[in-house]
Amino acid sequence: MRSGPSAHLHGSVLSSRTFAALFVVALSARVAWGLFRIVRVGGGLEFPDEEGYWNLAASLARHGELVGEHGFRAMRMPLYPGFLSAFTHFDHGIGAAKAAHWLIGSATAVLTGVLGARIGGRRVGTIAGLIVAIDPFQVFFSSLLLTETPFVAALVGFGLAMWPLVDRAGETYPAAESAGETRPTGDAARRPATGSPGDCRPQWLGWAIAGVVGAICVYLRESSLGLVVAALMMAAVGRRHGRGRAFIGAIVAVALIVASLAPWAIRNNRVTGQTCWLTNRGGISLYDGVGPQAPGASNLADIKQMSAVRGLSETEWNEYFRRESWRFIRDEPGRILRLAFIKMARTWNPLPNAESYQSRLFRVVSAGWMLPIYVLTVVGVVNVWSDRKTAIALLFPAAYFTLVHAVFVGSMRYRLPAMPFLEILAAIGLAAIIRLQKARPARDPEWRPIP
Template sequence: MPESKRPKYLLILILLISALIRCGLAVYVQRQLDQQPERTYVIEGDADGYWRLAQTIVHGEEYSIYTPPRRVLRMPGFPLVLAGAMSVVGEDHFRVRLVLALSGMVACYLVYLLGKELTNETTGLIAAGLTAVSPVMAGFSILFLSETIFAIAMLISLWVLVRLWNINWGDNDRLRGSLWSALAGVTLAAAFYVRPSWLLILPIVVVLMFWGAKGHRVRALERAAVLILGFIVTLVPWVYRNFQVTGHFVPTTLWAGPSLYDGLNPQATGDSDMTFFDRDRVMLRMSEYEMNRYYTQQAVEYARQHPGHVVELMGAKLLRYWKPWPNAPQFRSLWMMAAVSVVFLPVLLLAVYGAWISRQQVLLLLITVGPILYFSLIHLVFVSSLRYRLPAEYSLYILSAVGLTAIFGTAFNKEKINS
């Protein structure tokens, strides 16, 4: 086989393996659920909410669920994806799972693209291969949860940011820089539409843009302005819609307050336990906006009065975030814990080694390590779990591939990482 065609065929093979694993899991999970009539979803609460929101979109109904109606409960990104799948294959759980399985294959391809852009094709292929066989990534891709779709949106935004970073600051590239800046703003907003905790990445990117300008502050200002404009314009429909239904400026959702209180309250353990919401029934006397503000105030006040417990909770949340095996009781079987740990621990160690040998390559470290550290810090405040780490593992696998290539360089094509 010609040398130039090998990467192409290897990539196709990796993507086929990825699709087969995920489709097989979709069949297995659906059969397991069909044998348990009392269960509809693997993870009930969130999955049911996303599914019902998607149905409101398909049926042209108001984007809300529950009574009293929750109109700004979830960002619309993932429900829109589910609604698109329902429009094509119908409102059948199994068929929609198969569509989501293919989205997991797309995530593998994006890992390849990002790895190739950051380093070289060999690293991109290895990172995609690791992603394809990851049991957690494969398992979550066929659940009615937003992790894989957010990973896709995040990987696209990271790839665009890498392309933008590599554009020269000179006059000849001024238009190209502006176009890629606008695209960066749009893709960052697209990821934000799936998971609102991605919002803080915007100011971080702007700061890094000025830091990397090195004497081109005016150009950096131009690109930052275009990027922010692209983000804002993309977000306008959601903000306008929220103002129409609540009468308030709401750029994210009105579930942030309860989520914050979930992580900061007298009974908090670091795990999610939303029973307080059903117990308090505050929406019987408050609007959705008032409810969100009420729980935000309650969480802030508790944190102010109990700093010791907050520090204790931060430790528990950090442990839950980085634990090699799942935290949820339904995933605590020995074989599942072993399967997840056997993959994650070597990948993490390889990533640490990859980070060490790449310690001079700032962009590579920002893109691969940055997201997983970012969410680790976010979930020192909110509740924490492997679920919140998972999307950031996709880009981390690129660094694992760097470490693997360095160790077994003779087994792979010895391509040097681009400086």
Template sequence: MNRAEWKQLLLVLLVGGVIRLGLALGVEWVLSGQPDRFFLVPGDAEGYWDLAGDLLTGADYEVYGRYVLRMPGFPAILAVARWLGHDQRLVVRLVLIAVSLAGIGGVYQLGRVLYSHAVGILAATYVAISPLLAGFGVLILSEGAFATALVWALVAMACWLKAMELPGWSRAIIVWAMISGLFSTAAILMRPTWFACAGLIPAAAVVCAIISAREHRLQLLLKSGLSAVVMGGTILLLLLPWALRNQAVSGKFTFTTLWVGASLYDGLHAGATGDSDMTFFETDGVANRLQEREVDEEYRRRAWAFVAQHPSRTFELAIIKQIRYWNLVPNYPEFRHWWILIPVGLSTTWLYAGIFFELIRTSRHWRALLFCGMPVLVFAGIHLLFVGSMRYRLPAELPMAVLAASGWIAVSGKYFSNKLDAQPDGALLAKNGQEETPC
């Protein structure tokens, strides 16, 4: 990056930081007028806050009497923020803003690796000013931290693939495989849904690379096999302490949580509407009769039994969930205000339109489509079963912004106005007679 590019990125980060700071102050102002209300969005936020307190005090890591309910990644960030700010919410929000800004930087780098500086800076600008992404960046919810972790995992995977496609063997292949595993582990510790992407995206990238390669296919296959061992081994090794801890407290060895069953049943039962309503968990008394792992198994059994007995309703619910997932504006009535709907609707329309423009281009770049499009599709597939909401799509909007930025630049004609910007897929950039790679 030259000095001018650094200045542009810093300006985008500054704008994103100012917007988020204003929102953080606004949230605290709203809460200051409601002394009995500690969080803007209660429920999940309360649970995360309590778990962070457990980490700070050394108490049992549990909430609502359940020990394997939440992954420890986001509570760990909150614990550090609470320690730094002596439990002041504004300081906690400032730490979350810093995490969110790291995500903006990750979007820029992903766009630069896959396309060019121009695409990266436009995508980062969208993420910086997007109303929903900015708003969730200051709330005590895991979406912002998860988005940051996943976008940097994608950057590492993209650099790993670039190293793999170079002829011969290089230490960079192993290094980037390990870094991909590190960031993927961070994302899984925020949200276990990244487990699917951590396996599917590299596998699909290797298949596409082998198909498109004209030579050295056997070498590419061997390098990908070694990389898979390194990347997967890194993830499993780093998650092993959590899995062993879960075995000790619940009697079940699991790398994720024991909340999958209840979440699945939330989306698949006779009273399901596509929206989340966990009141059944408190009213049916299952948790009072069974151990935590047994509760998870019982709700899984009930959910799959519903699918077997009501396939047409299951299909109908899947459509409803997808409508909620891909919606242009928030689904919840409390957000149905014109001053929310208009900016959110416009920003989502910009995102979708840009992706459409990118998809209809004659020179589509499969690496960018894979790395930037697969997360949102994987999440969409998961939420065919679980409840649907655009909230679950938001973390995937960071890589989606890269595709949208490329599409808009192409449509505007600016993409072809500069030879540097016309080089796709992170092509080597020539500067002062030297070659430089974004990785």
């Protein structure tokens, strides 16, 4: 039996048949929904952000430059428009891009299953992958040309890259035990995890891979930079063995992320006249969340028409909104605090926020899915809490995006990246319930089946 955190459990690797089943179920759900939407409302773009990304992709394909609204050139990270640009040459490029999203979303279900199996065993992995495969919100967004689908896939990939770097030596694997999996025994139980004093195998490649996947996350969505860096540092600081080497590895991973951003920063300096490591969108996004007009939801259309920003350059535009946003934060802390709770409620609302999705069907499906997931997540946290590293790691994306969008606008789309990790916890909770139900006759001598 292999040692180390990636394979310390009997049955911690999903079978190829399970891989295929998860992918087919996920793809079937996404294709069915996508074709239904095409028949129902057409195969075009539904939301302004979709149009913005598609226009950036077309600009990149035709002119070799990212030029967006108002002629601004550094308002979005380049990876997603670059991905879409490959489809702009086709007659039905939008449909082809949506089909690619269906495949990426289906791969996310498989990746979640793999991560779930490494954490809690095969049963947890299979349940977690199946939950993501049929998650109605993941399915819905897979037919939109937004960063959600590829970013969720990249973030789960980052979780997979990070998991072997966590020090597991000497732990009792309660996540797997709660799901009915067996612990390693004999030599396998005594063999140290990778990175512990008894293991001389270097982990530099693991840290480098984590850095590369983390850079992909940042290049898709700049708001993930804090999450990626914090996760790397937490993994190093949380080590009980080889903490010094792990910390150096985390620094190497962060350095790789910074190095990957350098060409983008140099390009931005060339086209805007100022160095910008991420985007010039931070100012208006912050104003959207805390300005005097802010209800908690986004209202960018009106903000962009403000007379105060007419004629400003891209960097002046960004600086104006940033300066005004911080002025409101300083001058109106009470309103900002109230808005924060409104935005957090919007992010985790089990019911749809958008006015166009308030039909009874959408509300029933939304609440009927999210409420059981929330309950099972709590059960999962309770079952795995004795392994605090696992619990904190799986809860961290949800905590991070909740805090970020307590400042910026809140929307259920911003909880999507955290959901696969919560759904692994939900799978742990469901597996624990199944185990208890199966064990009930043996533990309760008074129990009798109903004739």
